[in-house]
Each structure stands twice: as structure tokens, then as C-alpha cells.
Amino acid sequence: MSQSDPVSGGSRSLPARERAGYRRLMLLGGKLLSALVLLLVGSLVVFLTIQAAPGSAALSVLGEQATPEAVAAFERRHGLDQPVLVQYLAWLGNALRGDFGVSLSIASGQQISSLMASKLPTTLFLGAYALVLAIAISLVLGIYAARHRGKTGDTVATSISVLGISMPDFWLSYVLIFFFGLSLGWFPTYGYVSPFVDLPGALHAGFLPALAIAAPMAAVFSRTLRAVLLETMTRPYVTAARSFGLKPRFVFVHFIFRNALIPYLTIIGLQIRYILGGVVVVERIFGIPGMGSFMVDGAFLRDLPVLLACTVTFLAIVVLVNTLTDALCSFLDPRRSR
């Protein structure tokens, strides 16, 4: 707790300003405080979980040669023989200074920050790619379904989106590989190309995994969009706008879609944790070295520093995205800001 005190204290010590500004600052301070508590508790929970689980990083590193002497030496070298609380505090002390330490059993001795520097962009690129695909698909399907409510078009669009959510990601991956990769030969079925090396190649090679990740999101987005649009359409101001004789397209864009945007964006913001850590299986199948596999390997190989660094990164990004979504929503609808 102590490390978060200077933050809130800092806000109090600021010279007097306008009331609203001060309140906003307090709100921000409170959010920052709760974010820090979240990070602290989250890392502690993960730490204790792995401590309680059977196994050791030493066994992952030493494999067939994990003699008791070698295991003991490994644990001594990495301070794993220290009391649990001491280990956690040591980690925390370093983490507060921005040092996540070195990996134990995924890339023994390597700085986690440098490992993260190669994994995070991969995940962010693929996630952004998938998100763009999902948004594009959902805009088409959702709007189409809403505007043709109850007609065949609605049923078709809804069925497509329901289909997208009715396939586990790995099953969808295999179906995509089979049809678009093996039968039609349009896309490669394995491997990752860095967008910084070859952007067209990255978009091409990343299409199938991005689509596999996008499909369930697209389904959720379009269903939400359809429902929200339908709800907005029945609002009195929309009826009023229509009765004024405004063009349907104008009414749709300015009265309906604009107001439907807020719940739509909220739902999109909620998917960030899925993009970060929910796509492990897709990463595995397509051989993509992303954050999800990194963290899962961290858990399986008992690489506690990697796991903790991933946890903190995940939680921080989730908090950040939530805040951004909130900000965007209050920008779109000033009434929402408290």
C-alpha cells in the first residue's frame, strides 16, 4: 500500500484550483489508486498460486538431469529457497523500479523486458488486426440485421453471427486452415511474419489467425450492435426526428447510430482481455509467438517472473483500455461523465 500513498498525497498537495478541476483530479487519483491496488493484489494472487502449485522452474530447466543437487543449486541461485514473502517483496521492490528481472525457465537468464518487447508487439498487431476485422464484419452484419428486422435478411445476418460464436476457436482455426489454407491455397497455414519486416506479408500470413480470433468477437459485436440499434430506433427522439421528415439515412447516422455507439464501444473495450490472453490456442496452432502463449508457458514451466510480468502487463492494459473506453464514452455522451 505504501507505494501508492505518494500518488494520492501528491494530488492533495497541489495548489488550490477550481473545484471541478480538483474533483476531476481526485477522481483520477482514486482511479490510479484502485488500479495500483489491483496490480498489487493481482500479482500477489498469481505469486501465491504458483507457490502453492506443485512443481518448480528448476525441473523445467534441468529436465532429465534434474538431480537433487542441481535442483537445489538452481533454486539457491535464483533465490527460490527464500521464504515466500521475502521472494515476493524482493520482486515487488524491483518491479516498482521497473525491473521485472530475468526469466527462469522459458529463456533462462534473459531480461523479461526484452522478451516482452518482442511478444507484446506481436500480440498487439494480431489483436488490432482481429479487432479491425471483427468491427468491420459486425458493422455490416449488425446494421444490416437491424435495418431488416424480422425479415429474411435479419435471419441470415443473425445466423452468420451466431455461427461465428458457435465454434470453439481451435475448431474454427482448423476449419479455416482446411478451407482457405489447404483446399483453396489462399493463405499460409503456419508461421508469423513481423509487420515491421514485411507489412503486406504480415497481413497475408496473419489473416487466418486474425479471422479465427475475430469471429467470436464479431459475433458478439454484431449481436450487441443489432440489439442496441433496435432499442434506439424505438426511442421518442428518433420517432420525432422521423416525423420531422428527416431523411432515413440522416436519422440513422445522426440519431440512431451515434447513440448506439456507446454500448458498442463498451463491448469492444471488454474484449481486450480476450485479445491479450484468450487466444493461446490460436497462437499455438498458427505458431505465433504472442503474449498468451508466453504466459501459458510461464504457468506450465513455472517461470514465476515471466508470469508476474505478464500479469502486471495484462492488468495494466486492461485498466488502461477501460479508462480509455470510459473517456471515449463520456466524450460521445457528456451526460455520462459524473
Add this chain to the structure above:
Amino acid sequence: MSLFHRNSLARRFLHHRTALAGLVICTCVLLAVIVGPLILPYGPEDMDFMATLSPPSMAHPLGTDSFGRDVLVRVLNGGQVSLTISFLAIALATVVGGGMGLAAAYHGGWTDVILMRFADLLFAFPSFILALLLMVMFGFSTSNIIFAIALVYLPIFARIARNSTLLVRDEPFVQAARLMGRRPVAIMLTQILPNISAPLLVQASAGMAFAIILEAGLSFIGLGVQPPTPSLGGIMSDGREYFSRAPWVLTMSGLAISVALLGINLLGDGLRDLTDPRLRERN
């Protein structure tokens, strides 16, 4: 009043294409997974080393797996297991999460802060990794899978319950009950719960589908139900390993899971459509 409402809902339900289609599929799936294993001539764990990896035939409509077990029987049994796991997990999440949200909103103050921060923490973790961590710590078993899935969905139900409770907390009938000196638990159960159950149930139906997918994903990376008990994800995981030699195992179990999910999703969509849209979750 509620009876009339339900009647009208039932009538509207039967005229709602999506909901009806979902109901029909779900009924068929349920019938198949319950009745199927009873009438088919094999058990899900019966091995036949003379007929390993045999392609679909009259004797084995969906072929056999690497132990010569009938894939159809395993898919039906696995469906039963997967559905049971998902149902129990979501039921647990609904009850506990709903209770948390209800209590948080009703009591407010520190109860609210602590309960909802706990939910936030759970919610900030990627669901797959949260489940994985729990399984690694507590070991793999059916009850732990249920527990893990429930924990993943708990915060969603907590949020919905909290938001809905906030809407009705200060309604006159709740105030009246409070003035009459009824205990908080009684008020929550008799006055508030009936008014927030619709959005919870709608979310539960959607959660069922996600729970099945999560269970399948966990099985896929080897964190599933203990063998020889079949689950849909487990069968698919096996089938993927020898896909090039026996493509029917993965294909058929994959189709089965899609049919079940299709039914549940259509039903959920229909229910969502039919219940008051204002009761949907908002953040």
C-alpha cells in the same frame, strides 16, 4: 401479474423464429445426449483393439478413435458431460455472482467496494489464463473445472446483479419492506431478486455457450476432464492429434459442438430479444 407476464412471454416465444429454432435444436441435443447413450450398443469406454481408427461405417456411424471406441457414443456422452459441467458452472456463477452483486448494491459502502473490487480483479484476468492458473494450483478434476469456469463468469453476474439492484433498491416496495422491519436477507430474496432475475437468466443462457467453449479450450491444451470420461473438448483434442489419419474424430466432434452451441446461442438470442431490452447489462 407474473403469471400473466409469463403467459404472454410464452406466447411471444412461440412466434419468435430465432427462439423457436434454438429451442428445437436444444431439445434435440438434450434428447440425443440423454437417450442416445441408453440405446446405443456400446459404452463410451468400451475399447476394441481390432477396430481402432476405423472410418465411419454401419457399425460405427461416426467411426472409432485410437482405442477403437465408438465416436458417436463418445460424442453423445461427452456432450452430456460438457453440458453438465457448463450448466453447473454457470449455475454456480449465477448464484454466487448474483448474490455478491445483490449484496454489494443493497448494502453499499465497504461491502460494495470490497466485493466489486474482487470482481474487477477476476474480470481483469484473461478468462483462459485465470482458469489455467486455478487448474494448475488445485489440480485437474471435473469439480475444479466447474469451479474455474464459475470463477471466470462470476464477475459478469456480479456486475449485472449490482446494476439491476441499484435500479430497484430505492423503489417504494423495497422501502416499505424495510420500514416493516424485515431482515435484509429476506428483502433481498423476496423483494429484489424477482425483479433482477430476468437479466441474470438471459446472461446465464449466453454464458452456457461460453462455458462449453472454455471447457473445450481447456481440454484442448490438456487441462480437461480426467479420462476415460469423454468431454467434447477432450474428444476434439484427441482427434486433432491423429487428424491426418482419422479426420472423422475431430470433424464429427467439432460439428457436434457447433450444433449444440448453435442451439444454445439461438435460444439465448431469442430470450434476450424477448425480455425487456432495458434490462440488458450496461457498464
Add this chain to the structure above:
Amino acid sequence: MKSMTTLSRRSLMAGTGALFGLAGLGISSRAALAQGTALRAAITGYGVLNTLDPARASLVPEFYVIWAIYNGLLKFDDQMQIVPDLAESYELRDNGSIEVRLREGVTFHDGSPLTSEDVKFSLERLLDEELASPNASKVAVVDHVEVIDELNLVIHATGPFAPLLTFLTNARTGTQILSKSAYEQLGPDGYSRNPVGTGPYKLTSWDTGTGLKLEAFEDYFEGAPALKTVEVPLIVEEASGVTALLGGQIHMTSTIPTSDVPDLMNNGNVQVLRQPGLNVRFISINLQKPPFDDVHFRRAVSMAFQREAMVQTVLFGEGAPLHGFFPPLLGDYYTPGENSVTSFDPEAAKAELARSRYAADEHPVEVITWGGGWWKRYAEIFVAQVNQVLGTRFTVGVTDSNAAFARQTTGDFVAGVWGWLGFIDPDEYVGDILHTDGWRNMGKYSNPEVDALLEQARAELDPQKRAALYHEVEAKAIEDMPVIPCFTSNIHNLLAANVQGFTQKPYANFGDQFMKVSIG
């Protein structure tokens, strides 16, 4: 229906052939494979390498690469005979010490010449208690290394130790020779990732989790390798390795998923190398806990399952039943033929069970396994068969591999599937596993007679006499059933049709062959 499935299978294979020009493993998607210059040899089934320092290395993929970067004093030739490598000649004395004369004119990647000091440093470092090398046991018998002059040295042993010659080869030994000056300059952690050896290839880049790149060492003492660049991508999913090769993305893999082997053998575009491997798979049992503290129960279980069915269902036929502690390729040490206590015989099993002090279903047994692949199926088929034959209450307990290993090493188990691979000396297959003090003796088996025989065999330098001792060990120990032998797996390499010169060895070699490979 049948024709449809075969069709889909064929089109799958045909389809993959046309595809993979585009997906790159960290390489530009449109970069075509330049013929004859770069070998792309994928390590499949593994994603993690922690170190390329031989003294610290322990994982299979680490050695795959180490074999290309370093040499040992000795090596195995294509017939698995021990021949000199960095040594020009060597002589084993009766007291176990070894006189070595080094080759002249060998240089390390950094240009410094190989001297006796480097050998002394490399071998004695393994014994450093501070380092606690996982490979320390390989040279535990070494007392010190005496430097005679630049090229002559004596490895002094505390006593005769038969496996020592094997342990000085460039295999999974950790006794590869590194450059003392480079190590002192780089420090332990720097050296781990920037190895300096005498081997035909030197490391040029290493992208964690993705792959490594090697470059020919022009001053290699046997002449510069023909292939100037070797890329070693890491492909965790074995099946993805097959599709990548079929698409022409890579030239070879280190493994093949067993279920794909028959199809690939009929595929004219690829070559499948396969042979029985040096590995053993057994059921590890805890001899200190009921019901396996009863020898009759152990023997009953061993006779209650068909090892052949196991090989078929678990490995799709890519292996052989195992009736003793040694894999068949261990030459004279292997006892051919079946053994009555390790062969399927339901009647004998029931009779044996009747002599046990436990009823079949008295103690439920959890058989630990892990993951979702063949290790899981292995436990599944074992449990199903034993339960059916004996009426026991065995269950499968799937966990993750690290937890399974941890539970074995701490004795927190009753039974589990287990196995070791890549060992070359017979002592590695029984010494640590059956000896009372052996650290691989997870089930805490203890038989003084067996201990004495093991120690005797370890010190016996005459191969014939040594083999006889191991036969005796095996015959004695198998009656006690300290572990239940099940099967041994074949090893595989998948090569593109135009790749020549790779000689597969039963311990699953890899990087040591890069310099012999040519792409036609």
C-alpha cells in the same frame, strides 16, 4: 464414406504441398528458399532452449544445437562406435584414468587454438559445486585433469568407471570442450547465449522461442562445411512441422508425430528416417505405498496388460514392446526375447494377484500422466487394461508435466507413466533407476544384491564381462518389478526429398550432422 475420407486425406497432403511458400518463421514471407545455401532444420515439439553452455544444458533441443557448435574429446561414428574427435588418440588405463593426445591445429570460433588447458577447464568445471552442473554425474569419477603439455593430458579417475568414455563423447553428455579464454571473458551468463566451441558451425543469432541461426565455421578442423547457413526454427506443434516441410518451408524436422508416419512414408516428396530409439517408457510405481509395496501385486499388474496393444494405440505401431530395462539398440546389454513377468498373461496375473496381500480393489491407484497427447493415451490404455483383467480400481490422473515430475521426485505418487530418453550407456538405464541411492529411483527400490552388481558393472572395463553383469542385474531386478517396463519408441526425422547426407543415430542426433548434409 470411406472413399471420401481417403480423398480428403490425400487432398490435405496434396494441398499442403503447394502452400507454404509464404508463411515465414521470422523470415520475410516472400523470401524463397535459396537452394544450396541455407539449410532449414526445424526442432519440432520443443519451444524452449535456455542455454548453449554444455555444462548447464540438459534439455534435448539444447543439445541438438550444442552438437553443431562444439566437439567432445570423442564421438560416436555412424555405427555407434566410439572414435576420437578432438582427441587424436586416447588410451584407457586399468585404473580408469585416460591419456589423451589432442589434435593439432584445432581452433575455436574466436580464433584461439585448442589446448589441454581448455580441456582441463571444461571437464573440471562440470565438477564445480558452485555451478552444480546437471551433468556433473557424467564426470563424477574424475579426480582431476593433469596437463602434460599443450596437446597431452591425463584424465585422472578415482577408480575404474566404464561409462566414462561414453560420457566424453559429443552426445547428451555436457562434456563438450569450450574455450577457457572466451568463457572467462564472457562470464557464465554471457557464454550461455554466446557459445564459443570448435564445432563446424557458430551461432550468429538466437531469437527466443522462435529459432536460431548458425553460420559455417570456415576454419573447422575437418574442413569448412559446405552449407554456409543453417536456420533452426522452433516449432512447438509437431504436426505443424510436418505441414511446414510438405510446403517446402523447411528441409528437415527433428521428430514426426507417430500417427503421420505411414502416410509420410508413402509420400514420394519426403524421406522418413526411422529406427528404434534409445529410450524406455515404463510405469513408475511407489514401492513404499500400498498396493505397490507388495511384489506380487506389482508382478500381477505387469502381466495384466498387452504391451503390443499399447504400442499400436499409443504410438500407432511406431515402437516396440519392452520386456526389460534396456532398449533393444543397446547392443550386448539388451536381452532379447520375452520375460514371463513382463508379458501379457491374464491367468498368471490373477494367480499372482491371489498371492498378494491386497485384494484387487482394496487400494485405488491414480496413475499420473500429463498433457493431451500420447502420454495421456499411454496412461489411459494401461489403466483400462489392468482394470479389465484384474478388477482393480486404477484411475488416470492428468496433470501438467511439471507437476507430474515434481510429484515423482518428491515421492508424492503411487503410480505414473514415465520414461527416459537419449541415454547411451547401460548404466544410465539402470544405475540411477535401480540403485538404492540413484536419484532417478523415484519408487525407492532397494535390493543390496542389485546395488552390488550395479557398482561392479560400473567399474568393469571389459565390455563382455560388463554386459554379463547387466544381464544378471536385469534378471534379478525384474523379478522384484521395481518399475513396470512398457515399450520403447521409434525415433524419426522427416527430410525433404532433396536432402542428402543426414545419418540418424538411435540417441536422436541432430546438429552434429549439419555439416554432412547437402541439398540436391
